[in-house]
Amino acid sequence: ALLKLPTRGIYQQASRCASTWSQLSSALERNAPLDVHPEVQEALATNQPVVALETTLVTHGFPYPENLELSKSLEQIVRSTGSIPATIGMIGGRVKIGMGENHLQQLAEKKTHPVKISRRDIAPAIAMKADGGTTCSATLIFAALAGIKVFATGGLGGVHRGGENSMDVSADLMELTRCPVGLVSSGVKSILDIGRTLEYLETLGVPVVTYGTSSEFPAFFSRHSGFNAPWNVKDPMSAASILHTQWQLGMENGALIAVPIPAEFEEAGMSIQEAVDQAVAESEQNGINKRGKEATPWLLSRINELTRGKSLLSNIALLENTALVGGNIAVQYHKLVY
Ligand code: PSU
Ligand code: MN
Secondary structure, three states: OOOOOOOOOHHHHOHHHHHHHHHHHHHHHOOOOEEEOHHHHHHHHOOOOEEEEOOHHHHHHOOOOHHHHHHHHHHHHHHHOOOEEEEEEEEOOEEEEOOOHHHHHHHHHOOOOOEEEOHHHHHHHHHOOOOEEEOHHHHHHHHHHHOOOEEEOOOEOOEEOOHHHHOOEOHHHHHOOOOOOEEEEOEEOOOEOHHHHHHHHHHHOOOEEEEOOOOEOOEOOEOOOOOEOOEEEOOHHHHHHHHHHHHHOOOOOOEEEEOOOOHHHHHHHHHHHHHHHHHHHHHHHHOHHHOHHHHHHHHHHHHHHHOOOHHHHHHHHHHHHHHHHHHHHHHHHHHHHO
């Protein structure tokens, strides 16, 4: 009753996609605490390209008011490509797929103490009527539920350094096996163990594809990690065709498309690396690295302190770049499907 099924296109391509649409409709019919923004609903119903954006970067990644400006600029950049942005987060225990500016403002100000929401936190946060920022894992879940095929962000979570002992492995990695969504990021941050992160993605069977001139897997602030990805594409259409082929075959997993930080921010990237190493060392000394969900936000804000805000500018630059690439891939993907 709440959503009309499109008569052609993405939801008819494969039974998996058709079931995605009815999954969203039936979730809404069951009164699931889920609000799809009218613009996003319209875009999905009329088969326009949509790009999901996450909100942990708003609630736990950036200070106010930079976080608000950034999330608006990411939406704007997605629009400039011809795609519709769907910023995903939680307000008062309701999942928002596409957020109005007032809700974005509320998360950005952090006065309501928004929590960090990964898969395991979704139901508890809803029951507690919390405000929250969705991590990559939770954002993937709601993007998949809505049939959104592309999600742009900065850094995917991964295996933390020392993760072979602490078992601190981000839920983001496992989620990529469950959600048929192409995740566009600047790789994983060098606060993580990049080698083990790539090994784990191989074990999980998640395609890893670099986007651009090199097959070297990017390390967020830096274009270089010393590790090669198994695949490289040079344009949005090639990336889109990987996604399309995978889902034509009925494979239900996602894919990681890694876009290096723009070269003009690279130099900054190199000196940020020293701050990264120092922050990781400090987190080991003071035990932050043993505190679960606090580890990533603590490391990010410490790096920002150590670089006196320089890391923030690089972080914005790489996010704006992934939003652009994500928007372009979504547009090409839709050309392949229709
Ligand atoms: N990497 C960043 N900035 C971030 C995150 C990762 O450079 O804000 C966020 C993302 O939302 C990611 C989450 O999904 O941190 C991973 O956290 P954890 O390591 O606790 O799984
Ligand atoms: Mn963790």
